[in-house]
Amino acid sequence: MCGIAGGVWEGSDVVAASRQLHSSLALLVQRGPDDEGRDILLFRNRVVALAQRRLSVIDLSAAGHQPMWTTDGRFALVFNGEIYNYRELRRELEALGRMFRSHSDTEVLLQAWCEWGEAALPRLTGMFAFIVFDRLTGQLHGARDAFGIKPLYYCMSGRDFCFASEVPALQALSARKPDLDWQTAYDYLAHGSYDTGSRTFLRDVHGLPAGCCFLYDVAGGQFSQRAWWSPTIAPVQRLSLDDAAQEFRRLLLDSVRLHLRSDVPGGAALSGGLDSSAIVGCMRHLEPDVPIHTFSFIAKGSAVCEERWVDMVNAQVGAVAHKVSIAPEELLTDLDDMIAAQGEPVGSTSIYAQYRVFRLAREHGTIVTLDGQGADELCGGYVGYPGPRLRSLIDEGQWAQALDFLRAWGKWPGRNPMDGLKAAVAELVGDGAYQLLRRLNGAGPVPAWLDGNVLHEAGVSLQFPRPMSAVTAPGRRMCAELARSLHGVGLPALLRHGDRNSMRFSVESRVPFLTTSLSDFLLTLPEEYLVSATGETKHLLRRAMRGLVPDEVLNRRDKIGFATPERDWLMQMAPQVRDWLQAPLDLPFFRQDEVLKAFDQVVAGSRPFSWQVWRWINFARWHAHQFGG
Incomplete structure (x- = not known):
């Protein structure tokens, strides 16, 4: 787990490049406090720079230093993240004749790239953002993991190209003063929509989308990008519910087993909800005798306090519990630091609760934590996606079942059948009608505290965001929406929050639900396995975790998470x-x-x-x- 930075500049001013690189790395020190490396070279009258700050987690020796070069000097790698299946890949590569000098996952990634090129990407189980420089062809190759767990930003100015793990570090590499992106600012302020694509709050600063890779030709200055992975929702697997639960349990346990690989102390972020409790339950099942440390935010005296559930899970697994409560004056003190750590605006104070949980983990010497992020998007969580689920039933002519689902869904706490009906109508109408219905529902696209005329004249699109899934099919509308949420509104913002908050305290946050094998399995199941006919969310997850998680937690009908008063x-x-x-x-x-x-x-x-x-x-x-x- 690290921070990376670098770029390509016109001319041969190595001193200027070194100065910019030094400034950039200084802004990444908390992502990698254990080591620093940089290489600057000339290629066809252009300066090429690669740099990294390292948080040592696997192979703590100097053999994991980056930039890492192949023995023949052709390829150089800077890498942020972890490759969890590095041991299995290493054995496969050794069988092909590859030789290794270290025990790091970094070298496994480098050798995998040498052997397979971009074809290595689907073989990787992990979270990653990396850059490979090929000195023979003069090409920079970059890639980001399937879900965008690890960040990678870039900008281009003329033929100059810069990249970094965080926006402030990227700005230090560019001579251009950044401008606010008004469209992103409007979407965030008016609709709470952010981190929905490659755009950031700064004009001309882009995030490489999740599951994408790029090629940059150093000599020619050309940039191209493509997706190497995207979610799949078909064909539908015809497993029984019990068989599906058994397979889900096996896949999740295998993922947690890989995510536990570390050469430093680990623990878990535990909110008391189903998702994080499932991860802790899997950890105990896999390692019956290893101490488990959990870290939780407790909203003392509040209706959103989850201490009861946290205590229940800790008692069942015999965990060492660490808890933090927050006073308003602490938020006042820390707010600017948290916002600076995030690099861009965030949505609510729940992000501060998470910030404090990672601080707590580091204070107790924990460097790696496991987290339940991603389960809502893969397992049919939140309020159960009633709109697309109803549309799927209507697609298949199951009108009676759709009506029964709507009635049953509306009986759960915090739900109203009318909200489910509105969601279904929004699914079925065109964009023009959707915008009109939102207005009729009492919501305007331009609140009184924004000047719509100024925004319109600047070319800002003043309407309600309506992201659509790139893949859909009749009867698969809910799974299509889950697939969209992995790369669209929702998960990308949550992953950004988790990455920046954990890295602020030099903690590596791992998310075992987010693997391509789990996604490919869950999103190709019958939709009623994920959200039941009675409106129960995460139906399959609850069934798969019986015996590993307290029944009281599995039977919960509310969802809170790291909520704050x-x-x-x-x-x-x-x-x-x-x-x-x-x-x-x-x-x-x-x-x-x-x-x-x-x-x-x-x-x-x-x-x-x-x-x-x-x-x-x-x-x-x-x-x-x-x-x-």
């Missing part, structure tokens, strides 16, 4: 927040007088509290940090 915190922080919101941002489209008016109404209780308040705060503080406002 946001409104209570806001009331106690209101004076400081108001000062932040009235600090001039000098953005023509952001009407701060209207923001302050709305904020005062929320504090006074005359306007409902929503996550919108935290979007204002996050954006204002991030903008001040980014642009010096």
Whole structure:
């Protein structure tokens, strides 16, 4: 687990490149506090630079130093992440005649690239973002793991090309002053939509999409990109529910077994919900006698407190529990640091709870944690995706079953049958009708605190985001939506939060649910295995984890996660927040007088509290940090 940076520049000014690289690496020190490496060379009158900061997790010796070169000096690799099946791949490569000098997964990745090129990517079980320089062809190859667990940003200016693990480190490599991307800012502020594609909050700064690889020709300056993996929703597997649960259990246990490989102390982030509890249960099943340390946020005295469930799981597996509670003044103290660590705005204070959990882990000497992220998207979680599930039933002419599902779905806590019906209608109508229905439902695309005319004149699309799945089929609408959420709205933002929060404290966060084998299995099952006919979410996961997770947790009908008492915190922080919101941002489209008016109404209780308040705060503080406002 590390941070990488580098680039290609016109000319032969190695000194300038070295200076930029030094500044970039300084911003990545918490991603890799154990080692630093850099190589700068000339190729056809162009400077090529590769650099890495290392957090040592597998093979702690100097043999894992990067950039790592092949013995013939042709290929060089800088790599962020872990290849969990590196032992199996090494044996396969040794059988093909490959020789190894270390016990690191980095060298396995380098040798795999030498042997198979891009064909190595589907063979990798892991999280990764890496760059390979081929000195013979003068090409840079880059790739990101199937789910985008590890980040990789890039920008191009003329024929110059830069890359880095984080946006601030990327900016240090470029002479251009960044500009705010108004479309991204609007989507975030008005609709809470962010991390939905390659665009970032900064114009001309791009994130390599999950499951993609690229080729950059150093001499010619040409860049090309393609997807090497995408989710599959068909053909449907005809397994019985019990057989599917048994296979799911086997696949998840195998994934957790691989994710436990480490040469440093490990533990688990435990919220008390089903997903993280499943990971902890699998850990105990696989390692009956190994101490397990869990790290949890506890919202003391709040309706969203999950301490009961956390204690229940810890008691069953015999874990050593570590807990953290948060006072509002702590959020005030840490907010700017968390926003700086994230690099871009985030959606709610639950990200701060996660930030504190990773700080807690590091304080107790834990360097690797396992997490339940991704289970909602693969197993049919959240509120059960009622819209696409109903559409699937209607596709197949099962009108009676659709009506029964809607009634049963609406009986679960926190749900309303009318919400399910609205979701189904939204699935069935065209885009124009969808935009109209959103307006009729009382939501406008431009709130009073944004200037729609200014945004429109700047070319910003002022409408409700409606991301569509790249793959769909009649009767598979819910699985198509799950596949879309892996690479679209939802999971990418959650993975960014987890990566930056864990790396802020030099902790490696691993997510065993997110493997291509689990995705290819789960998304090709009958949809009713994931969300049952009665509206039960994660139906198969609950069945597969019997005996590993307390029944009380498996039978839970609510979903909380690292939720925080946001409104209570806001009331106690209101004076400081108001000062932040009235600090001039000098953005023509952001009407701060209207923001302050709305904020005062929320504090006074005359306007409902929503996550919108935290979007204002996050954006204002991030903008001040980014642009010096």
